[in-house]
Amino acid sequence: MNTLGLDKLILDALSEDLGTGDITTESCIPASAVSEGAFRAKQDGVFCGMEVLVRVFKLVDERICVTPLVKDGDEVKKGQELAKISGPSRTVLAGERVALNLVQHMSGVATATRAAVRAVEGTGCVIVDTRKMTPGLRVLEKYAVRAGGGNNHRFNLADGVLIKDNHIVAAGGIAEAIRAVRRNAPHTLRVEIEAETVDQVRQCLDAGADIIMLDNMSVEDMRQCVKLIGHRALTEASGNMGERDLREVAETGVDYISIGALTHSVQALDISLKFTK
Numbered sequence: 633m634n635t636l637g638l639d640k641l642i643l644d645a646l647s648e649d650l651g652t653g654d655i656t657t658e659s660c661i662p663a664s665a666v667s668e669g670a671f672r673a674k675q676d677g678v679f680c681g682m683e684v685l686v687r688v689f690k691l692v693d694e695r696i697c698v699t700p701l702v703k704d705g706d707e708v709k710k711g712q713e714l715a716k717i718s719g720p721s722r723t724v725l726a727g728e729r730v731a732l733n734l735v736q737h738m739s740g741v742a743t744a745t746r747a748a749v750r751a752v753e754g755t756g757c758v759i760v761d762t763r764k765m766t767p768g769l770r771v772l773e774k775y776a777v778r779a780g781g782g783n784n785h786r787f788n789l790a791d792g793v794l795i796k797d798n799h800i801v802a803a804g805g806i807a808e809a810i811r812a813v814r815r816n817a818p819h820t821l822r823v824e825i826e827a828e829t830v831d832q833v834r835q836c837l838d839a840g841a842d843i844i845m846l847d848n849m850s851v852e853d854m855r856q857c858v859k860l861i862g863h864r865a866l867t868e869a870s871g872n873m874g875e876r877d878l879r880e881v882a883e884t885g886v887d888y889i890s891i892g893a894l895t896h897s898v899q900a901l902d903i904s905l906k907f908t909k
Contacts, residue, residue: 745780
């Protein structure tokens with residue numbers, strides 16, 4: 633992860649959470665107090681975000697020491713220690729909530745991704761994310777998908793060509809949209825286009841698409857489209873895939889399954905920090 637970008641994200645989150653100061657902590661804990669503690673998983677899952685955890689506390693107070701006990705991508709069990717921490721009590725508490733918020737969310741993304749990857753294991757299908765991200769957290773969520781064993785789709789709008797339904801309408805049709813992209817976009821970029829019907833897939837093939845997104849199709853239609861395409865283009869299944877039987881979708885022969893639910897509505901992994909002394 634880019635350190636400068638990560639630091640800005642963390643500092644913004646700390647500023648939002650601390651406001652003008654932690655009234656509770658400063659009122660009841662002496663400035664001289666020092667504490668030790670441990671981060672523990674409160675449920676099974678896949679851990680992600682150790683660099684973030686360490687960096688939050690370093691930005692809060694250089695005197696805080698975080699000792700990692702697991703690595704990103706490790707599967708952890710309920711009750712397992714993930715990291716130890718020691719340092720001035722006041723500043724440890726100042727960073728606690730931001731650290732937990734970020735790491736719990738990243739671990740939730742990694743956990744959901746690992747489950748999806750396991751569901752399609754052995755089929756050759758690859759699980760990828762989408763741009764349905766939490767504003768400001770994209771770099772962390774994309775990283776967490778990789779930690780869970782998935783792949784990243786384009787990072788942002790400048791990262792690749794994906795012609796969707798509204799582009800097709802505004803451009804005047806599938807062939808017109810692809811021709812315009814070929815004329816104006818860098819030749820190094822592959823052209824992906826969304827199709828909702830078998831007939832649209834035929835049009836995409838005739839226009840020379842590199843990747844065809846099979847959007848919100850039935851399993852039967854996806855299977856028919858994969859056969860029709862016959863490896864002349866890559867295929868990506870999309871559209872509420874978080875609610876679908878991923879194994880069944882993968883067995884249609886699609887190359888990729890993109891899942892917005894990996895990031896836009898994922899459940900955080902429950903992690904806590906408890907002082908031991």
